[in-house]
Amino acid sequence: MYEALLFLHGLVRWLVLAFGLWALWRPEARPEALFAHALTLQVVLGVVLAFISPLVQGALANLEAAVATPGEIRFFAAEHWVGGLVALGLAHAGLSQARKGKPLDRLLFGLALGALLLSVPWFRPLLRL
Numbered sequence: 186m187y188e189a190l191l192f193l194h195g196l197v198r199w200l201v202l203a204f205g206l207w208a209l210w211r212p213e214a215r216p217e218a219l220f221a222h223a224l225t226l227q228v229v230l231g232v233v234l235a236f237i238s239p240l241v242q243g244a245l246a247n248l249e250a251a252v253a254t255p256g257e258i259r260f261f262a263a264e265h266w267v268g269g270l271v272a273l274g275l276a277h278a279g280l281s282q283a284r285k286g287k288p289l290d291r292l293l294f295g296l297a298l299g300a301l302l303l304s305v306p307w308f309r310p311l312l313r314l
């Protein structure tokens with residue numbers, strides 16, 4: 186279950202990034218909605234993963250030490266999910282702006298994509314086979 190979710194979460198990252206680029210390149214209803222909804226799916230997968238991840242559960246057992254020590258454990262215990270949630274908020278704000286025909290959508294999608302690029306663990310495999 187853990188391995189399967191890790192694989193899926195790593196794979197959906199590429200969908201999210203591709204839809205994000207598409208939404209920036211063509212700010213139209215379809216790519217914008219795909220971006221925001223794929224990101225929502227990714228966050229749901231991430232939250233489920235956090236409940237069964239030995240790494241996150243180990244970090245929670247000693248949160249103070251995990252957060253005080255820079256490295257992989259702190260990245261997943263702190264930076265990763267915060268960046269994911271910030272991106273989610275920005276993408277949905279962008280979608281809402283786009284649906285109202287307001288001009289801020291592109292900026293919000295760009296910021297969401299930037300937050301994603303900063304919070305993806307690029308030190309992990311690009312594709313888990």
Ligand code: HEM
Nearest residue numbers: 195198201227228231232234235238240266269270309313
């Ligand atoms: C609240 C949001 C999120 C949570 C709680 C979350 C949680 C996690 C957890 C627990 C892990 C695995 C740690 C481990 O056991 O090794 C992980 C890995 C990962 N996450 Fe997230 N995540 C979130 C959002 C995102 C987003 C938005 C992206 C990218 C679009 C993303 C991309 C990845 C990638 C690429 C990995 C590494 C997968 C691998 O090692 O194969 N996550 N995440």
